[in-house]
Structure formats: structure tokens, C-alpha cells
Amino acid sequence: xxxxxxxxxxxxxSIEGAxxxxxxxxxxxxxxxxxxxGKSFDLNVAAAGNTDVVRAKMRTMEHLGLxxxxxxxxxxxxxxxxLIRLISGRGGNGLFLYLVLDAKRANLAMARHQLKKIxxxxxx
Amino acid sequence: xxxxxxxxxxxxxxxxxxxGRHRAGGEVSPMLTRLAAERATGVLERERGTLYLTEGxxxxxxxxxxxxxxxxxxxxxxxxxxAWREAVEQADEEHGAARLLLGAGxxxxxxxxxxxxxxxxxxxxFALAPSSTPGRFRYGTGHPFGAxxxxxxxxxxxxxxxxxxxxHRLWPDPLPDTAxxxxxxxxxxxxxxxxxxxxxxxxxxxxxxxxIARALGRHAFATLVDVRRLAAAGLLTAQFPPPVPQPxxxxxxxxxxxxxxxxxxxxxxxxxxx
Numbered sequence: 021x022x023x024x025x026x027x028x029x030x031x032x033x034s035i036e037g038a039x040x041x042x043x044x045x046x047x048x049x050x051x052x053x054x055x056x057x058g059k060s061f062d063l064n065v066a067a068a069g070n071t072d073v074v075r076a077k078m079r080t081m082e083h084l085g086l087x088x089x090x091x092x093x094x095x096x097x098x099x100x101x102x103l104i105r106l107i108s109g110r111g112g113n114g115l116f117l118y119l120v121l122d123a124k125r126a127n128l129a130m131a132r133h134q135l136k137k138i139x140x141x142x143x144x
Numbered sequence: 145x146x147x148x149x150x151x152x153x154x155x156x157x158x159x160x161x162x163x164g165r166h167r168a169g170g171e172v173s174p175m176l177t178r179l180a181a182e183r184a185t186g187v188l189e190r191e192r193g194t195l196y197l198t199e200g201x202x203x204x205x206x207x208x209x210x211x212x213x214x215x216x217x218x219x220x221x222x223x224x225x226x227a228w229r230e231a232v233e234q235a236d237e238e239h240g241a242a243r244l245l246l247g248a249g250x251x252x253x254x255x256x257x258x259x260x261x262x263x264x265x266x267x268x269x270f271a272l273a274p275s276s277t278p279g280r281f282r283y284g285t286g287h288p289f290g291a292x293x294x295x296x297x298x299x300x301x302x303x304x305x306x307x308x309x310x311x312h313r314l315w316p317d318p319l320p321d322t323a324x325x326x327x328x329x330x331x332x333x334x335x336x337x338x339x340x341x342x343x344x345x346x347x348x349x350x351x352x353x354x355x356i357a358r359a360l361g362r363h364a365f366a367t368l369v370d371v372r373r374l375a376a377a378g379l380l381t382a383q384f385p386p387p388v389p390q391p392x393x394x395x396x397x398x399x400x401x402x403x404x405x406x407x408x409x410x411x412x413x414x415x416x417x418x
Contacts, residue, residue: 023253024261024293045262047339047366049310050303052261068306075337083335110222110255113262113363143252 027142028055031119035134037126039100042118043142046071052115061120070104070118092132099123105135107142172272172301175279180297186283193271196287201294204287205267209322209354210364213263213289219361222259223250232288240290260292265303266363272304307365315372316413323382324350325371328403330378343370347380381406 024043031041032055040057044050044067051067077090093104101121108114119135121128171177176188176195183200193207206212217223227250235241242260245251311318325347336344346356357367374380381403 024257027254043258045258047363048262048265048307048369050265050306052258068310079335079337082337110217110220110251110259113366115258142254 024053024142025055027138028053030141031117031135031138032056035119035121035126035131037122037124037131038119039122040066040120042067044071044116044118045113046074046116047113057120063118063120066102066120067118070102070116074104074106074114074116092135094128097123101126101128101131103128103131103135105132105139107139172304173279175281176272176297176301179281184281184283185286186281187287188271188279188281190271190279191275191277192273193267195268195271198286198291198294201296202264202268202300203291203294204289205264205271207267207270207364209270210263210267211354211358211361212267213260215358216259216263216361216363217251222255235288235290240286240288242290242292257293260289261295262363264295265300266365268300269304269307269365272301311368311372314369315376317375317382317409319382319384320371320375320380321353321368323385324352325356325380326383328378328381328406333379334377336374336379340370340374343367344374344379349383376410378410 028041028043032038038056040055040061040063042051042054042057042063045052049068049071051064054063054067057063057066073093073095074090077093081088081090090106092106095102095104100123103119103121105117105119106114107116117135117139119131121131173190179186179188179197180200185198185200186196188195188197192209193205195202196204196206214228218225218228223245227245227248231241231244231248231250234244239247242256246253246256311321326349327344327347342360343356346359351359353367353371354364356371357364360367371380375382
């Protein structure tokens with residue numbers, strides 16, 4: 021059992037190539053916690069923007085009549101990976117974990133596995 | 145050929161958007177900023193909600209327009225009502241209800257933190273809404289729930305302004321935020337998400353967005369986002385406030401709940417947005 025701050029810290033420290041991580045409430049587009057990112061990458065802006073990504077994908081799935089849940093969304097840039105892992109919140113809101121990875125150093129399969137574990141520890 | 149000099153037509157009146165933006169960028173509450181600077185502890189009561197400060201940070205927020213943490217936790221079965229009541233009754237200044245719930249293993253720390261933080265920002269959005277009366281501050285102790293993860297005042301103000309701007313972008317008319325909501329028949333209804341369908345199903349001409357949020361056990365702000373999107377899609381309208389009571393005898397004001405007027409307002413806003 022971890023609080024949000026230690027869970028985010030752990031994600032940044034233990035996932036190879038991780039440069040930023042955020043826990044985002046996608047019903048409002050707000051980052052509930054962020055870690056890393058630095059001056060060049062505003063995680064709060066990323067949180068609000070990626071809320072629209074999640075929403076668009078959910079709407080498309082509704083249109084297609086797909087009943088399955090989204091586990092994660094992967095966006096690959098030329099030098100970064102962005103990994104979005106969806107979590108259903110206990111307070112009736114939807115959440116996602118947002119992970120920024122350096123493409124040169126990251127192991128994508130490992131990162132997905134570790135992010136899942138962090139979600140379990142967080143118990144949100 | 146003679147050139148006839150004509151006076152140019154007067155400029156059409158437009159809303160002063162620059163002034164509006166300047167106002168929105170200002171401080172949300174100068175009093176709150178001052179209290180944060182002096183690291184005050186106590187209760188700030190504003191027109192639409194209450195903020196509980198602990199050493200200049202916001203530890204808790206409540207608003208009659210946003211469902212409380214208890215509603216959010218109990219509606220979804222995260223906690224049972226007995227466990228909540230027990231913790232609230234036993235809470236004292238040393239051990240807030242939060243610590244009692246965590247100590248008894250009723251809920252994980254991550255889950256409680258996230259729920260509490262969500263409820264705090266939600267209530268604070270309404271508490272920090274522009275008000276017509278000045279706020280009052282009472283120095284004293286914090287909230288009996290206990291400080292879980294207090295939020296810095298500037299972070300809260302920034303988020304509140306972001307939320308205001310988001311709603312304005314979705315649909316610039318704030319009336320659906322507070323008025324009873326009515327369903328409307330759109331010309332071409334877009335596809336809706338499950339969350340939006342749940343909101344629309346509870347629109348009955350009586351409930352407001354806050355009532356719907358409470359019925360669904362959801363954040364009020366998230367419900368406002370859905371409501372404004374549904375209004376933009378033409379699926380619902382706000383019931384206009386009743387006409388001013390006691391109209392002068394012999395003169396009856398028309399009820400302005402006309403879909404044509406709504407359409408004209410949408411058209412005006414769309415033109416202004418060009």
C-alpha cells in the first residue's frame with residue numbers, strides 16, 4: 021500500500037528510461053500528482069491534453085460498440101514513448117497514469133509491466 | 145468619375161475579449177493569497193463554499209454545490225456507511241477521520257488520498273467562484289477530517305482558473321451550471337459516451353447539474369463538463385430563470401425558453417469564435 025507521492029517516485033526511480041510520470045483525473049483533466057518532467061516538459065499541460073486522447077479513444081470505442089476496457093495507450097515519438105494506463109477511481113471518477121520514457125533507454129514491455137504493478141500498489 | 149466620400153459605418157459592437165481575459169488572469173481571491181502568505185490556520189467562508197486552511201495550505205474544501213467526500217465514497221461502495229459514521233463520530237483534533245479510516249484498514253491510503261484530493265479541488269472550484277459578498281475568515285483549528293495532503297493556494301487557484309477556461313471553451317454560456325436542465329431535441333445528435341448518457345438520463349426539468357452529480361456520486365465539475373458538452377451538442381438547455389416577479393399590471397413578459405433563442409445564442413457565440 022503506497023500513497024500517491026511514493027508510488028510516483030517509485031515509478032520514476034524503478035522504470036528504466038522514465039523521465040516523467042503523472043496521475044491524472046481524466047474527468048476533469050487535472051494532474052493529481054506529478055514527478056519529473058522538468059522545465060522543458062510541463063506534465064500539467066500533458067495531463068490536460070492527454071485527457072482528450074483518452075476521451076477520443078473511449079468515444080470511438082462506444083461508436084464501434086466495443087465493450088472491452090482500455091488497458092493502456094501507447095504513443096511513440098521519434099525519441100520518446102508516452103504510456104497511458106487507465107485506472108477506475110473509487111470516487112466515481114476515471115484516472116490514468118501517464119509515463120514519459122526516453123526511447124533510447126526504455127524497455128517498453130518491462131515498463132508496461134512495472135506500471136501495472138505500480139497501479140496495484142497504489143490501490144486507487 | 146467622381147469619388148463620393150462617405151463616412152465609414154460605425155464599428156459593430158463586440159464583446160471586449162481582451163478585458164475579460166485580463167480579469168480572468170487576475171487573482172481568484174486576494175484574501176486567500178494573503179492568508180497563504182501569513183501561513184494562517186482556520187476556516188475561510190465564501191458565498192459558495194468553505195475552505196479549511198492549515199498553515200496557509202488548503203487541507204479541505206466543502207461546497208453545497210459539490211457532493212462531499214462521503215457521497216463519493218459511499219455511492220460507489222468504496223466504504224460502507226457504518227464505517228464512515230464511526231470514523232466521523234470518533235474523530236477528534238488529534239486523530240482526524242482520515243487517520244481513523246486508514247488505521248482501521250477500511251481503505252487504502254492511495255485511494256483515500258486521490259478521492260479526497262478530487263473532492264477538495266471540486267468543492268474549491270465553487271468556493272472560489274466570483275462572489276457578490278466578501279469572504280469571512282475565522283482563525284482556529286482545521287477540519288475534523290484531518291489534513292491528508294494539503295494543497296498550496298497558488299496550485300488551487302491555477303487549477304480553478306484552468307477549469308473556468310475549460311468550461312468556457314466547451315460552451316460559453318454559464319447558465320446550465322446552476323439552472324434546472326431540460327432535454328432538447330437536436331437536429332443531428334452526436335454519439336455520446338456512457339458517462340454523458342448517464343447525465344442526460346437524469347435531466348428532467350427540475351434537477352440542476354449539482355443534483356445530478358450528487359445522484360450519480362460524481363464530481364460536480366466533471367458533471368458540468370458533461371452538461372456543457374451536451375448543451376453544445378444541442379441535447380439539453382438550461383431552464384431560463386423565471387421572469388422577474390410582479391411584472392407591471394397589463395404587461396406580461398414572454399417566457400424565454402424558446403429553442404429559437406437558444407439557437408440564436410449558439411449562432412452568435414459561433415460567429416464570435418471565428
